[in-house]
Amino acid sequence: MREKLTAALLATLLVLAAGCKDDDNTQSxxxxxxxxxxxxxxxxxxxxxxxxxxxxxxxxxxxxxxxxxxxxxxxxxxxxxxxxxxxxxxxxxxxxxxxxxxxxxxxxxxxxxxxxxxxxxxxxxxxxxxxxxxxxxxxxxxxxxxxxxxxxxxxxxxxxxxxxxxxxxxxxxxxxxxxxxxxxxxxxGSKSDSTVDTSDANGDVDSPDAGPDGDSTVDTTVDTTVDTTVDTTSSGCQPRTPTVDLLEQNWLTTPTSTKFADRSTGTNTSFVGSKLLSGGNPGAYSRINTQLLPGPAAQIYVAVPVPGATYNPSTLGSIHSLALSMDISSINTGTTIQRFMLEQNGVVYWTPFMTSSGSGWMTVNWKDTDFTRASASGPSKPDFSGTAAQISFGFLVGHSTSNTIAVQNDRSHGTDNWQVKITQCVPGT
Known part of the structure; x- marks a missing residue:
């Protein structure tokens, strides 16, 4: 009798042990x-x-x-x-x-x-x-x-x-x-309270939104007043105030946009650039529609230089720092990706990306130290010194998937209130 009880107890312990072992094997x-x-x-x-x-x-x-x-x-x-x-x-x-x-x-x-x-x-x-x-x-x-x-x-x-x-x-x-x-x-990013005017989602133009100057060139303001306050920053020079501001919020012309080949993969992608005169944050805004067509996994990046948004350090002076911002929206088409961009000597540099989803507008910000090389080759960082080549500013929009594309996948990337604030160096510092 004792031997039977011992055998039964051992069997019970083995069952319990097996059960405990199964509980520990959490599915991965x-x-x-x-x-x-x-x-x-x-x-x-x-x-x-x-x-x-x-x-x-x-x-x-x-x-x-x-x-x-x-x-x-x-x-x-x-x-x-x-x-x-x-x-x-x-x-x-x-x-x-x-x-x-x-x-x-x-x-x-x-x-x-x-x-x-x-x-x-x-x-x-x-x-x-x-x-x-x-x-x-x-x-x-x-x-x-x-x-x-x-x-x-x-x-x-x-x-x-x-x-x-x-x-x-x-x-x-x-x-x-x-x-x-x-x-x-x-x-x-910091979301604003503004929402997109979805009545313009089909690309129709309702009414013009003329800017303060009525032209298609980025508004540029330069002041030559020198700030003599010493500021020891990583740039190694003293900042000059006020800033040189490059601003685009009127979008009176459609920016020229091109597929950025160095960061795009697959041949089953396309895009269309346009400007809408209402529905922005507020008023006019830039809109880039990207498509991933049926086929293998793909990625598309579209480069959009902003007209007139250039700065030449060799003639205007070296750069102490940059403050970058723009408003972005996905216009109710799913998550979209946007980055700030600059081009110098044929090399494109970009900031870390920000994403947007839904119908609202989001204000996003970057700084000069955020830029890294996006092109396949070239210097790893842009040159802001007093002998540097001209810099052209703009933005990039992106769209990708890691899976085979069965049905066309569309995104609309809205951009408004695009701005660069350039703090120059005090000459000789």
């Missing part, structure tokens, strides 16, 4: 397309960003001279070296190798089985983390390998995110194995 989602890639990033970005910020702050506070060193020269502060390793919330480590100048960390983070929310992350991210009002702004690239709730690898060509407390927004340009480049994320 393979990262194979745009939907699963976005789901994976949505899950890990916020805790990963918080882990990164915590590691940087912890390592920055270390007193060891091997881990933290700084030198003040005049009114400029040299880089503070921040290196070391920190633990992740669910095991694993994140190793930091960065320089801190002012409020910007520049360097890399290496993740080794870094556990967050049931996902293990391994890989290396390089770029910047900037302390901003209310949070941080992250701009990185690299590769992440996922295991756990998600499995697979994502190559991040560019990811821009803003973390405010426990809230994160982001835009990412990524590649998956065997897939074309795709964009995911909802972007980070």
């Amino acid at each position: 989602t393979n990262i194979t397309d745009e939907t699963t890639a976005k789901a994976a990033l949505d899950r890990v970005l916020q805790p990963m960003a918080q882990t990164l910020v915590g590691a940087l702050k912890d390592l920055q506070g270390k007193s060891s001279p091997l881990k933290r060193s700084g030198l003040t020269v005049g009114s400029k502060r040299a880089a503070v070296k921040v290196t070391g390793s920190s633990s992740c919330p669910e095991g694993g480590t994140i190793a930091i190798d960065a320089d801190l100048v002012g409020s910007v960390f520049t360097g890399s983070a290496t993740l080794t089985d870094c556990g967050v929310l049931g996902v293990k992350l391994s890989g290396k991210l390089s770029g910047t983390l900037e302390l901003i009002s209310g949070g941080v702004r992250i701009d990185v690239s690299g590769t992440l390998t996922f295991s756990g709730l998600f499995s697979g690898s994502i190559t991040i060509k560019r990811l821009v995110a803003e973390l405010n407390g426990s809230t994160i927004c982001y835009s990412a340009e990524i590649e998956l194995v065997g897939k074309a480049t795709i964009t995911v994320g909802d972007g980070c």
Whole structure:
């Protein structure tokens, strides 16, 4: 009798053990397309960003001279070296190798089985983390390998995110194995209260919206007053005020637009550029319609130089900094992508992209340090010095999918209140 009870007890324990083992085998989602890639990033970005910020702050506070060193020269502060390793919330480590100048960390983070929310992350991210009002702004690239709730690898060509407390927004340009480049994320921008006049969605023109000067050239204002206040910024010169402003909000002519071949893939794409005289934010606006036609996965970028929006540093003076802004809308056609653009010596540079969806208008902003090379070759950054070639400004709109296109996929990209504020250098500084 005792032997039977013992055998029964052992059998029961084996069944229970098998049941526990099955419960632990949580199903993993393979990262194979745009939907699963976005789901994976949505899950890990916020805790990963918080882990990164915590590691940087912890390592920055270390007193060891091997881990933290700084030198003040005049009114400029040299880089503070921040290196070391920190633990992740669910095991694993994140190793930091960065320089801190002012409020910007520049360097890399290496993740080794870094556990967050049931996902293990391994890989290396390089770029910047900037302390901003209310949070941080992250701009990185690299590769992440996922295991756990998600499995697979994502190559991040560019990811821009803003973390405010426990809230994160982001835009990412990524590649998956065997897939074309795709964009995911909802972007980070300040939404306005204005809405699009959808009565003009068919392209009809209702009434003219003449600008203050009535011409088709970008309004340019230049003032030669010198500001003698010393400001030690990364440009190495003193800023001159007021700014040189390039503004386009009248759209009296349709901007010339071309497909940007260096960042477009597939032959099954097309676009049409136009201007509408009402429905903007407010009044006239530029509208670019892009189409992905049935066929393989594809991506299209359309470059739109703004008429008359040029600046020649060799004749007008070197540039201290740029403040860039424009209003964007998707005109109720799904998520759209827009970037600021400049061209110099035949090389195109662009800013991180912002996305828009729905019928409203969103104001988005960038700065001069956001520009990176978009062309296949050329200098990595534009030249703002006093001997630099002429710069032409504009914007880019984009549209992509990582899946085979069964039905034509259309987007309408609205642009209004496009503006560049150029702060010049005081001559001789």
